[in-house]
Amino acid sequence: MRFQSLLPIPFVCLATHAAEIPETQVRGGLPNVTRKLAAGEEVRVAYLGGSITEAKGWRVLSREWLQKEYPQAKVSEINAAISGTPSAFGAFRVGREVLSQKPDLLFIEFAANDSGANPERIRRAMEGIVRQTRQAAPATDICFIYTLTKNNVATYQSGHLPVPVENMEKVAAHYGITSINFGPEIARMEKEGKLVFTGKLPTTDEEKAATGGKVIFTGDGVHPHVETGHPLYLAAIQRSWPSISAASKGSSHTLPTPLDPAAWQSAELVPFKDIRREGDWKELDATSPAVASAGPRLPKMWMAEKAGATLTFSFTGTCFGLYALKGPDCGNYRVTVDSLPPIETARFDSFCVAGRWRINPWMYPTDLPDGVHQVRIEVLGTAPDKKEVLKDHFAALPEDQRDGTRLYVSDVMVIGRINR
Numbered sequence: 001m002r003f004q005s006l007l008p009i010p011f012v013c014l015a016t017h018a019a020e021i022p023e024t025q026v027r028g029g030l031p032n033v034t035r036k037l038a039a040g041e042e043v044r045v046a047y048l049g050g051s052i053t054e055a056k057g058w059r060v061l062s063r064e065w066l067q068k069e070y071p072q073a074k075v076s077e078i079n080a081a082i083s084g085t086p087s088a089f090g091a092f093r094v095g096r097e098v099l100s101q102k103p104d105l106l107f108i109e110f111a112a113n114d115s116g117a118n119p120e121r122i123r124r125a126m127e128g129i130v131r132q133t134r135q136a137a138p139a140t141d142i143c144f145i146y147t148l149t150k151n152n153v154a155t156y157q158s159g160h161l162p163v164p165v166e167n168m169e170k171v172a173a174h175y176g177i178t179s180i181n182f183g184p185e186i187a188r189m190e191k192e193g194k195l196v197f198t199g200k201l202p203t204t205d206e207e208k209a210a211t212g213g214k215v216i217f218t219g220d221g222v223h224p225h226v227e228t229g230h231p232l233y234l235a236a237i238q239r240s241w242p243s244i245s246a247a248s249k250g251s252s253h254t255l256p257t258p259l260d261p262a263a264w265q266s267a268e269l270v271p272f273k274d275i276r277r278e279g280d281w282k283e284l285d286a287t288s289p290a291v292a293s294a295g296p297r298l299p300k301m302w303m304a305e306k307a308g309a310t311l312t313f314s315f316t317g318t319c320f321g322l323y324a325l326k327g328p329d330c331g332n333y334r335v336t337v338d339s340l341p342p343i344e345t346a347r348f349d350s351f352c353v354a355g356r357w358r359i360n361p362w363m364y365p366t367d368l369p370d371g372v373h374q375v376r377i378e379v380l381g382t383a384p385d386k387k388e389v390l391k392d393h394f395a396a397l398p399e400d401q402r403d404g405t406r407l408y409v410s411d412v413m414v415i416g417r418i419n420r
Contacts, residue, residue, distance in 0.1 A: 021156060021184045024240040025169070028176035029248030030141040033105040040072030046098045048090050048129070049109030051083035052147045052223060057230030062107075062237050069241075078103055082297075082359050084351075086113045087168075088121055089361045091128040091267040092323070092413045097297075099136045106133060109145040112222060114164035115152075120260075121367070122167045128264025130175050134255045135265070141253075144172050144179040147233070148186060150197050150221035156187035174259045180240045182233050186217065189232075201225055262318060262367065269323060269411040270313075270418045272302045279309030279379070290327055290408055293357040299323065299410040305331065307381025311409070314374050317416015318367045322377070322409050327357030328397055329404025332380040337364065338373055346384045347407065354396045361413065372419065381405050 036043050045066065047059045059081065067075040080097045082089070087110035098106060108129060114122050126144075133140055152162045161169065165181065172179045189195035199216040202208040217229045224230045258265070281304045284291050291301055326347040336342040347360060383405050387394040394402070412418070 021159065021161065021181065023181055023184050023236060024243060025172065025179045025181075026240075026243050026247045027172065027178050028250075028253065029178055029244050030105060030143060031248040031250050032139050033141045034245050034248045036104055037066065037070040037073045037075075040070070042074045042076070043070075043105070044076050044078055044101065044103045046078035046101070046103035046106045047081050047109070048094060048098055048106060049081045049145070050085055050113040051081070052112055053107075053109045053145075054079070054081035054083050055223065055226060055230070057224060057226045058233035058237070059107075061230060061234040065234060065238065081109070084113065084358065084360060086110055086117055087125040087129065088117070088264075088321075088363055091125040091132070091264040092269050092321075092361075092411075094129050094132055095136065095267075096269055099133060099140075102137065103140055105141045105143065107143050107145050109147055111146040111162065111164045111168065112149050114168075115149065115162070117164065119163055119167045122164055123171055124260055124262055124264045126168050126171045127174075127259055128267050130171060130177065131255065131258065131263060131265035132267070134175075134253055138253055138255070142175075142177050144168055144177055146179065146181040146183055148183040150218070152183060153187050153190055153197060156183045157191050171259060174256065176253075178244055180236055182236050185236060186232060189215065190217075197221065201227060262370075264319075264415050266317065266416055268414050268417060270414060271411055272300070272409055274418070274420070275412050276312050277310065278312075279304055280306050281309060284408075289355065290325055290329075290357040293327070293355060294325055294359055298325075298359060301325065301408055301410050303406050303408050304379045305381070305404065305406040307379060307405075309379040309407075311377040311412070312375065313412060314372060314419040315414045315416055316372050316419060317414050318370050319364055319415040320373075320375060321361050321363035321413040323411035323413055324360060324362050325357050325408035326352055326360040327404075327406075327408070328352045328354055328386070328401040329406050331383045331405030331407065333407050334378045334380055335364070336376045336378075337368065344380070348384050348386065348389065350389050350391075350393075352386075353390065353393045354398060354401060357408075363413075367415075370416075377407075379405065379407050 047053050053059050063077045078101050146165045155162050195215045195217050197217050198221045215228050218224050281302050284301045324347050330347040332346045334342050334344045
């Protein structure tokens, strides 16, 4: 499929859009990947983000477009997108799931999933991703990508950036990182009546005629339709590429002093096998329903469901969490740090319908004073009020999922270092 057929708007260079918010901030450009593409070399493009990137949309379209633009090169992808996950989780994953595969270009997309997150934590997580990349792979080019949701449209139309984007741009500016903002053009089209942000795709000739030529962008206010919304995201990259290419000089990226001394550059994934544990923990194989449901990229997973199963560890740093699953059979657990009041929670929400498990981390809600901390995580053997959460979907839960009290863990995540 030729890329021209994907574009519902003319392929022109648009410097600014809604209320003069730039679509592209070129800054240091992408010198290494553009050089390798032009030279016809092998290029690996990594995509770190959430469900909008995980979809077979702008990720797939952009890789295919780069291959068509540079036919002598060999363009492959590293798909490190996980639905429903924020930049905080990305800071832990980037080393093992991206940098280990030596990308030439890293697209980072968390603007939608960071909605509502603590701005300070957004900055620290994004800076952590950048600093890890600069230290481990200084030749890797980085590009921040900003997607939008229905809640952001009015913000863009008023000439302002959503809070996550505003904070990500502070990091991008400090490190000279290129950013492409998908929001301004979509907001402009919606304001001019050329786009319906949320609607069902027309399937009949009558339904298509009823749209009046307007683009139906998403079906749920968040995820663009692959057929109509994602090509608009691709178009933003295409418009941005000439200016990015023209400004991409040199071959190295500098690593300035941190914007925030508490940036998450020391994010570490500690395998479950290295954590002290008590009680009945089971290592799961590929036949486990939870593992099969969560997808082929899931790390080795462990599970406990009986009251009293615990994980205990000491770490030196500021924050910690669990690389975990959410699912319909998950139950309550308690987290105690030092002498602070314990937190009781569960890896369960309204998306945990029958037979659906997904990767979903748990992070301690606030940063701790930098120092040594003692952590105890205990399975309680009880279940949350799943009927209240699932409403009409509760009746479909099999009994073992309805009464399930499980906790699924792959790794412990720490900002700092584990004390072994």
